[in-house]
Amino acid sequence: MIYFDHNATTSIHPEVLDTMMPFLAAQQGNPSSNHSFGRNVQTAIEEAREKVANSVNAHPSQVIFTSSGTESNNTIIHGISRSYPESHFGFSSIEHPCVSEPIKSIESRGFKNTQIPVDINGLLNISALSNEEQKNITFLSIMIANNETGVIQDMPTIIKWAKSHNIQIHTDAVQAIGKINVDFEALGVDAMTISSHKIYGPQGAAALILNKKIDLYPHLMGGGQEKGLRSGTENIAAIVGFGKACERVQKNIVIINNEVKQGRLFLEKALKDLGAVIFADQTERLGNTTFFAFNNIDGSTLLTALDRKGFAIASGSACSSNSSDASHVLLAMGIDRELAQGALRVSLGVETKKNDIKSFIETLKIEVNRLKQLTAMAA
Amino acid sequence: MINETQVMPIYMDYSATTPVDPRVAEKMIPFITESYGNPASRSHPYGWTAEKAVENARNEVAKLVNADPREIIWTSGATESNNLAIKGASNFYSSKGKHIISVATEHKAVIDAVREMERLGYETTFLQPEPDGLIDIKKFKNAIRPDTVLASVMMVNNEIGVIQDIDALGKACRAEKIIFHVDAAQATGKVEIDLEKLPVDLMSFSAHKTYGPKGVGALYVRRKPRIRIEAQMHGGGHERGMRSGTLATHQIVGMGEAFRIAREEMETENAHIKKLQLRLLSGLTEIEETYVNGDIEKRVPHNLNISFNYVEGESLIMAIKGIAVSSGSACTSASLEPSYVLRALGRSDELAHSSIRFSIGRFTKESDIDYAIELLKEKIGRLRELSPLWEMFQDGVDLEKVEWAEH
Secondary structure, eight states: OEEOBTTTOOOOOHHHHHHHHHHHHSOOOOTTOSSHHHHHHHHHHHHHHHHHHHHTTOOGGGEEEESOHHHHHHHHHHHHHHHOTTOEEEEETTOOHHHHHHHHHGGGGTOEEEEEOBOTTSOBOGGGSOHHHHHHOOEEEEESBOTTTOBBOOHHHHHHHHHHTTOEEEEEOTTTBTTBOOOHHHHTOSEEEEEGGGTTSOTTOEEEEEOTTSOOOOSSOSSOTGGGTSOSOOOHHHHHHHHHHHHTHHHHHHHIIIIIHHHHHHHHHHHHHTTEEETTTTSOBOTTEEEEEETTSOHHHHHHHHHHTTEEOBSSOGGGTTSOSOOHHHHHTTOOHHHHHTOEEEEOOTTOOHHHHHHHHHHHHHHHHHHHHHHHHHO | OOOOOOSSOEEOBTTTOOOOOHHHHHHHTHHHHTOOOOTTOOSSHHHHHHHHHHHHHHHHHHHHTTOOGGGEEEESSHHHHHHHHHHHHHHHTTTTOSEEEEETTSOHHHHHHHHHHHHTTOEEEEEOOOTTSOOOHHHHHHHOOTTEEEEEEESBOTTTOBBOOHHHHHHHHHHTTOEEEEEOTTTTTTSOOOTTTSOOSEEEEESTTTTSOTTOEEEEEOTTTTOOOOOSSOSSOTGGGTSOSOOOHHHHHHHHHHHHHHHHHHHHHHHHHHHHHHHHHHHHTTSSSEEEOSOSSSBOTTEEEEEETTSOHHHHHHHTTTEEOBSSOGGGTTSOSOOHHHHHTTOOHHHHHTEEEEEOOTTOOHHHHHHHHHHHHHHHHHHHHTOHHHHHHHTTOOGGGOOOOOO
């Protein structure tokens, strides 16, 4: 089986595994305990915090560990709604549901929000908002790179606009970290979400990077861990693994933007030759991601056929793969619903080999031609 | 003489966290080395394998507490389960009323979640337990008001190990149609839990208190009669919309295996631990002026919480470095304040300050117990030798009546 679904979750790098193992198996304390068992794991957590901070040029004191990207995004949005009760939330129409859903969930408590549209290239179109709408927004959450299309937003321009309107800015960098350079300080955002299991670390650990000028109300309450901002016994093994994975971020960026990107371009050329539409083709995208569809081929049939031949790819994001609905990202870009329904995503990883892509293309050619013939016969 | 040269102390802090059982670790490892799929991925075998493992684990968790697997919602731990249960249920049923009952000796995760509801306009009653740590059912019933929407009571206390009468409290709640939440983080594998019989609507579980990994827990949400909760983590709609976020497959697998072992070995294990507890108890109570905190009968065998009069808690902890114990719960041990749990039992600040929680478990040996007894005897003897209060007590001075000079 060849795995081409790295935007859903990555494998764990062997070095990361080695670092985690002692914390999974051996005697380990509760980091809040005052004896040597507790202190040893506390030290391990602080070392991981430093590595996480270094990977995105933040200060270790700005790192709050959580259990997932979803939790980080919920923590910032719910927290802001409690500490800044006058907030008006802005977000794009292509955000991950773990940003848009918490924002919608607090509508019942009276919080207003504004959805910012994207253009056909998947890029934010702020000028589509009226002056009044632009003035209303007090908090903005925008993802750096989209999980489905891989489109990279023009963050400097967006942030400049937000700052000129005194807007607090959060960015979901879950898909960006490890694929492009992410610099918390240089970006100048107030909060940022990153996650371990998209960068060859384990599932179960993520972080919210928080500028201290934001007064954040906690979402999970209790024992007061993470300076009171996220209670709950720390998931030590996963946090240690996350730290180690963060050490590899710069190396991964180089691989993704060279070998992997070459492979993607090679694949996209083959796709186009077969008649596929590549979404946001002309936009700057992550080196590993291609999102495509064929006009006259059913996407789920092709997906199943490829799976049978040993290729694991996705039909949009994992989180919504339960629903047969068309991708909300493509619909927001103005893509025709019928085409969007058949969209398939290939997301390559640092361990992807040139031969994997070659054999994928060969299989794809056979399957696409077979399905085209079937469609033609039916017509 | 006591040998204090060992590298790591003897672990007697199982209530803070348990070591991961090697069998649990073994089960988890394939899910981080090979089967690393996202269980929400429906288009390939990586996702299917992960999903299947998640469902097997759900089954095991349900079996330990005699519930339907569909009643088990994964979370990141008991703190999240408690937050989700309390905020989620009181929000959902807010039209019934805005009064919540809990207990002064609950875990911080429950207390702080209830306090949050207070800030959102709810009224709260925190019951004081009896001096033995147990709740008087009459006082509980008296606290119920027509607008009471939710009650939250922990099954086993983390500091003193006492077991509340969940059945009686639950029946009182049922009679008044109040949602009943139980924090069972310290109970699984220690006391039998049968949710088919127990009138409980929501129950929180943790893996790392039952020899599973940290970072995973669960919330039981009753289906018959169906209990609804408002999600607190919004997103991809995982866990039937009640809790979004990618599931950490290996951790869930670990929790399932930990709960399977608990179900199968609980009976024999507890008999063994009970013997160790009694050995520790009889050894330590040979020391003069010791007070056991919490009822000794209605208590899990894993816990012994004792106050040693006329020694100062912090110096005692420093003196007994050969064993890893806690003075109060791990979550609050960073502060030097005496345990709020012991204070709620009516213990004086002095006795609360000189308390030690011994919590033992699966890997505790008889020799560990004997070592602890010897160590405590020796160190307490020495600390008391230095204590003027102890000298006065020995001379028969009633310290309650001493008038201390102001400095």
